[in-house]
Amino acid sequence: MVAVLSGLPPLVKWALAIIAGSGAAGIVQTGTTMTRAVSTTTTGGLANPVVSAVEAGTSFGMSLLAILLPVFAGLITIVLLSWLVSKMIKKLRTN
Secondary structure, rough: OOOOOOOOHHHHHHHHHHHHHHHHHHHHHHHHHHHHHHHHHHHHOOHHHHHHHHHHHHHHHHHHHHHHHHHHHHHHHHHHHHHHHHHHHHHHHOO
């Protein structure tokens, strides 16, 4: 979010990044804590390994998605632009 702000002094950008990052981390940590508390309360702690495995798998999946999604978006853009250029060339040749 802060990376797209231009014209701000670096100190303001860093302060905004810290505030936004802290908020996001706090929300995720609160969700994790609440999930663990519910799991412990309802199952006596027996489901905690399953909850932990789901958390780890989700974290890995989101990290992988963050890496691969831009690559897929770039490939799709290249394919669509190539298709569009070929259609334009074909249309210009028929005229």
